[in-house]
Structure formats: structure tokens, C-alpha cells
Amino acid sequence: MTSTTSQQELYRFLEDRFVCAQACAECARACALRASALDPDGTDEQDRVRRQGIMCAEVCDATCHLLSEQGCQDEIGLRVQLEWCRTVCLECAHAFDGRPGAEKGAAACRACAQACTDFIHTLG
DSSP: OOOHHHHHHHHHHHHHHHHHHHHHHHHHHHHHHHHHHSOTTOOHHHHHHHHHHHHHHHHHHHHHHHHHOTTOOOHHHHHHHHHHHHHHHHHHHHHHTTOTTOHHHHHHHHHHHHHHHHHHHHHO
16 A cells, blocks of 8 residues: 555646646647748758758657656666656757747647656656
8 A cells, every 4th residue: 555645746747747748748739830830942041941940849759758658667677767858848949939920839848848848856
């Protein structure tokens, strides 16, 4: 039988995992929409931002899938994925900064990066 403290820690872990997965899914959606909204015949800078958005969407999607797996017990692998996701999200948010219409994408990236940070702290 588990103690109340360990049950509370488990609930907190699962809640943080869900919040992080949800933030990853939202970030992936926002980045994919933002990347598709850019002019495909645009400048090299627009192309770089588009690629950054696509990469962020893919990393967030992979992180979301990993967090959704029931049997995912590899804490080291999970931590590496979360740190990678956090880094890519912050880079994408920076790439979106100052771009007209990219405010929601940048905010979603920052929210996802924060959710990853929070969940990493839950891992201990």
C-alpha cells in the first residue's frame, strides 16, 4: 500500500506530465500553422523561420507521443527529450519574435518550454 505522500507525488507527476503533453501539442499546432502561413517563395530569413517552426512542431509532437506512452519509465531518456524540446521551443519563440502574426506561436513555444522545465523538476 502506498502512502498518501507518494500518492500525491504520483498525482502531481501525472498532472505535470499531462500539462506538458498538452503544451507540446498546442505548440506543435501553432508552429505548424505559422510555418504554413509563411510565403513559400519568401526570403532566406522566412525560410529559416519556417524550418524552425516545422522542427519545433516535430520535436513537440515526438515529446507529446513520448509523454503519452503508458510504459515510459526511462527517466534519463525522458529528461533528454524534455530538455531538447525546451531548447527547440525557446529557439523557435526567438525566431518568431517580432514577426507580424507570430505572437501566438511564440507564446505557445514559451508556454511549452516552461511546461517542459516544470515537468523536469517533477522528475527530481
